[in-house]
Amino acid sequence: MTRISGNMAGALTIGIITAVYLYEAFKLPFGSAAAPGMGFMPVLTGMSVILLCLMLLAKELLFSQAPTSSSVQERDLWEEEEGGESSGYRKPLMLIIILLLYPLALTYLGFIISSILLLYTSLRIMEYRNWLICLAVAVLTAVVANIVFSHWLGIYFPKGILG
Template sequence: MIEKIITLLFLLGSSAYLYSAQELAFGTLSAPKSGFLPYLAGSAAVLLSLLLLAKQVRSRDTVTCEKADWTKFIFIIIGLVFYITILSSIGYLPSTFILLFYLLKVTDTSGWVTPLLIAGISSVACYLVFGRYLAVPLP
């Protein structure tokens, strides 16, 4: 029952988002305007939530909820707060590397080499794409 309520809330939120997106200019496929992507995202969210709701209504299975382990969630929130705190002082690249490495270790990625490589490659790739290629000013 709770999953149906959550899906209905998501459908309601997606519908409100789609309604708000209609205020922006859509444009055409060859010349999209500011409302193009929000309209597509809202339409996809409404469609997916309708499909999920239909699947849940047809299903007779009940989902059993296990007791949630909140420790990982709390550690992730602590990591994000720490990231926000250090971002302006040490810069984008090192703080993003630290955050990604921390999140990978909190979520039980095995070993030390794999999280270091993933965090390093992801941080540098984001920096190159946004900082260099797209020329987005990063902190």
């Protein structure tokens, strides 16, 4: 009996959730490329995710190698592996929680501060270099995004405590 890999299970789960998302997105007016409606981006995003899920499933089905008995080891998905890399759900779960808190922070703290906090904590969770480089990347990204959107595109974000 074949076992479903973690990639296949993840792709199937995300695909099912995205199918529900697309069902709701198709209820919105789509519009056209010249005059997009409210459903334009949600439908394109959902279709992109479905395509990526299908590509991952195809890769797993067509190009995956059967694991050997010596390479298959049971391990706790919540514990850290040797070398500090996570083998399970801890980091993705922390990132999901941070992303869910971001809209609340955006309302109260404003775009720049909440984006810096989001980017910095995300980079630290994913263990990207040291804290100083993470902070520099977060500040630079948030400031450049604010300049691009507010000055060039005329889209203004909440200023929060800075305003």
